[in-house]
Amino acid sequence: MTWTWPWVARGLPADRHTGHVLPTPFAERVLDLVAAIPPGQVLTYGDVAERLGTRAPRAVGSTLARFGAGVPWWRVVRAGGELPAGHEREAAGLLVAEGVRLLPGAGGLRVDLVAHRWPG
DNA sequence: CTTGTGACCCTAA
DNA sequence: ATTAGGGCCACAA
Numbered sequence: 235m236t237w238t239w240p241w242v243a244r245g246l247p248a249d250r251h252t253g254h255v256l257p258t259p260f261a262e263r264v265l266d267l268v269a270a271i272p273p274g275q276v277l278t279y280g281d282v283a284e285r286l287g288t289r290a291p292r293a294v295g296s297t298l299a300r301f302g303a304g305v306p307w308w309r310v311v312r313a314g315g316e317l318p319a320g321h322e323r324e325a326a327g328l329l330v331a332e333g334v335r336l337l338p339g340a341g342g343l344r345v346d347l348v349a350h351r352w353p354g
Numbered sequence: 355c356t357t358g359t360g361a362c363c364c365t366a367a
Numbered sequence: 368a369t370t371a372g373g374g375c376c377a378c379a380a
Binding site: 280293295296302307310312 | 372373374375376377
Binding site: 292 | 355361362364
């Protein structure tokens with residue numbers, strides 16, 4: 235695994251006895267996959283869910299909201315290429331720095347999925 | 355373009 | 368066991 239839990243990175247124990255929340259098996263699979271997305275490429279929440287063999291894109295979003303701090307969460311976007319809700323600005327900056335082309339849209343910028351969707 | 359609706363499936367309480 | 372709700376999605380209208 236290339237990612238680390240935020241509280242582990244800060245030297246905090248990742249143990250149930252401490253009261254810290256541990257990622258579920260599902261969450262671990264989400265994080266492993268997201269950590270493997272190369273710079274400059276993206277997946278949608280639905281893509282992640284599909285590659286994990288589930289149809290739970292919302293659960294993917296929830297997982298990244300909770301445990302995504304240690305993985306490139308900005309490389310996971312909505313089905314239409316819209317940036318992750320609540321983090322549009324930060325995601326836009328990080329993506330542009332990786333060379334991702336953003337297209338203008340009414341509700342903000344969209345990732346050019348045709349150009350940057352990760353084939354895997 | 356916008357809103358509303360219904361289904362989905364996983365998590366936490 | 369049950370419930371409520373989510374960084375979603377597809378499909379109306």
